[in-house]
Amino acid sequence: MSKKSQIDSLHYLQKMGIEILTNTFVVSYDGELLKTNNGKTIKTKTVIWSAGISANTIQGIPKTSVGQGQRLLVDQTNALEYTEAVYVLGDMALMKTPKYPNGHPQLANVAINQAKNLAKNLKRKEQGLELKKYEYTDLGTMATVGRNKSVVDLPTVHLKGFFAWAIWMFLHLMLILSVKNKLIIFINWAWAYITKNSALRIIIKEH
Ligand SMILES: Cc1cc2nc3c(=O)[nH]c(=O)nc-3n(C[C@H](O)[C@H](O)[C@H](O)COP(=O)(O)OP(=O)(O)OC[C@H]3O[C@@H](n4cnc5c(N)ncnc54)[C@H](O)[C@@H]3O)c2cc1C
Numbered sequence: 023m024s025k026k027s028q029i030d031s032l033h034y035l036q037k038m039g040i041e042i043l044t045n046t047f048v049v050s051y052d053g054e055l056l057k058t059n060n061g062k063t064i065k066t067k068t069v070i071w072s073a074g075i076s077a078n079t080i081q082g083i084p085k086t087s088v089g090q091g092q093r094l095l096v097d098q099t100n101a102l103e104y105t106e107a108v109y110v111l112g113d114m115a116l117m118k119t120p121k122y123p124n125g126h127p128q129l130a131n132v133a134i135n136q137a138k139n140l141a142k143n144l145k146r147k148e149q150g151l152e153l154k155k156y157e158y159t160d161l162g163t164m165a166t167v168g169r170n171k172s173v174v175d176l177p178t179v180h181l182k183g184f185f186a187w188a189i190w191m192f193l194h195l196m197l198i199l200s201v202k203n204k205l206i207i208f209i210n211w212a213w214a215y216i217t218k219n220s221a222l223r224i225i226i227k228e229h
Pocket of ligand 1: 078111112113114128129130131133
C-alpha cells in the first residue's frame, strides 16, 4: 500500500500498544529466545508466526521455473516457463511484468482476473488467435486495523480513520452473498459497534 497508509497503520498499531520492529528479520528461535538479524534478542515462550507462507511444490516442475517463495514463474499468459501446456494462476504464479517486476500482489482479484484471461486465451488458442497478455489494474486497496482505524488507497486518493473504516465495512458487506446474510451481519456489526462487545469468533468443541 502507499507510504501514507503504511505510516497511518503503524501509528494505529503503536497507539494500541504494539511495538513494531521494522526492517527486522527473525533468524532463530529455540523455544526460549528469539534472535533477529540485527542482533536483538527477545526472551519469550510464545511466538506467533504470521510472516507469510511459501507455495506448495509438485514433482516434475523444472527447478528453473521456481521463483521466490516457491511461486512458479509464468509469462503474461500464465503459461509456466520452460514447459508446454502448463498454466499457473493466482498466488502460485510469479508473473513479472514491467508494472510489477516482483510479481503481482497475492490478492483474490489477481487470481480471479488471471483465471478469466486464461479462460478466454484457451479459446483464442483453439481458434489460432493471438493470446492476450494479463496485467493487473489496481482499483484500490483497503486494510483495517480495528474500530474506526482503516486505510484506503484509491488510484488518486488516500483515506484513513472512521471514513476509511466505513468504506471498508460497506464494501465487505456488499461482497457478502444474499440479502439475508447482509442484513444479519449488518445488525451484528451495528450491535457490536454500539455495545463495544463483539462476540467471540472461536468454535470450542468437546473431544
Ligand atoms: C487470512 C487471509 C486473508 C486474506 N484477505 C484478503 C483480502 O481481504 N482481499 C484479497 O483480495 N485477498 C485476500 N487474501 C488473499 C487471497 O485469499 C488469495 O490471494 C486468493 O485466495 C488466491 O487464490 P488462488 O486461487 O490462487 O489460491 P487459493 O485460494 O489458495 O486456492 C488454492 C487451492 O488449491 C488447493 N490445493 C493446494 N495444494 C493442492 C494440491 N496439491 N492438489 C490439489 N489442490 C491443492 C488448496 O486447498 C486451495 O483450495 C487473504 C489471504 C489470507 C490467507
